[in-house]
Amino acid sequence: GQSLEQPSEVTAVEGAIVQINCTYQTSGFYGLSWYQQHDGGAPTFLSYNGLDGLEETGRFSSFLSRSDSYGYLLLQELQMKDSASYFCAVRDRRGFQKLVFGTGTRLLVSP
Amino acid sequence: SQTIHQWPATLVQPVGSPLSLECTVEGTSNPNLYWYRQAAGRGLQLLFYSVGIGQISSEVPQNLSASRPQDRQFILSSKKLLLSDSGFYLCAWRDRVGDTQYFGPGTRLTVL
Numbered sequence: 001g002q003s004l005e006q007p008s009e010v011t012a013v014e015g016a017i018v019q020i021n022c023t024y025q026t027s028g029f030y031g032l033s034w035y036q037q038h039d040g041g042a043p044t045f046l047s048y049n050g051l052d053g054l055e056e057t058g059r060f061s062s063f064l065s066r067s068d069s070y071g072y073l074l075l076q077e078l079q080m081k082d083s084a085s086y087f088c089a090v091r092d093r094r095g096f097q098k099l100v101f102g103t104g105t106r107l108l109v110s111p
Numbered sequence: 112s113q114t115i116h117q118w119p120a121t122l123v124q125p126v127g128s129p130l131s132l133e134c135t136v137e138g139t140s141n142p143n144l145y146w147y148r149q150a151a152g153r154g155l156q157l158l159f160y161s162v163g164i165g166q167i168s169s170e171v172p173q174n175l176s177a178s179r180p181q182d183r184q185f186i187l188s189s190k191k192l193l194l195s196d197s198g199f200y201l202c203a204w205r206d207r208v209g210d211t212q213y214f215g216p217g218t219r220l221t222v223l
Contacts, residue, residue, distance in 0.1 A: 104155075
């Protein structure tokens with residue numbers, strides 16, 4: 001099966017940069033995704049890494065190192081609206097149709 | 112464009128009562144469909160997924176079941192609810208070639 005580990009909570013101030021780490025264990029790794037979920041809402045897709053390296057989408061970037069089974073989500077120029085839970089999720093070749101989520105990291109952005 | 116609907120938005124049910132949650136997707140054909148449950152302040156637990164009509168894969172043993180009677184309809188059911196079934200139920204879809212999963216608005220279920 002798969003398992004993913006993330007910090008449970010991260011705090012930061014507006015305008016800062018924050019990095020949320022994710023380590024995973026899976027066989028036949030296929031890709032790592034990141035989702036954002038505001039309180040009471042549904043998760044929404046942020047980023048996907050299928051290959052090593054950095055993917056940038058506006059203020060958000062995601063990094064993957066397959067050899068280290070590790071990835072991170074980088075949020076720059078933090079805004080209050082970025083306060084949310086962030087989940088990494090992995091798909092592997094054996095359970096290709098499934099996306100398994102980590103336990104989530106709660107990000108609190110303060111003024 | 113594609114949209115995903117779930118209903119009801121909230122539900123309060125007594126222990127031992129039946130359950131039926133419905134999810135429908137519009138604007139896409141032959142999607143993969145998923146049911147997740149999220150306990151308060153916790154992660155998303157995959158319950159069921161389906162790659163086609165009548166094809167259901169169960170991820171965890173429980174008193175819930177799922178059915179896919181039509182291509183874009185996914186139903187989550189229970190004959191007798193338990194207190195532990197309370198949670199936020201999310202339906203999601205993914206097309207066959209993409210990596211993104213799109214979630215519905217969710218149903219918040221409270222079992223009393």
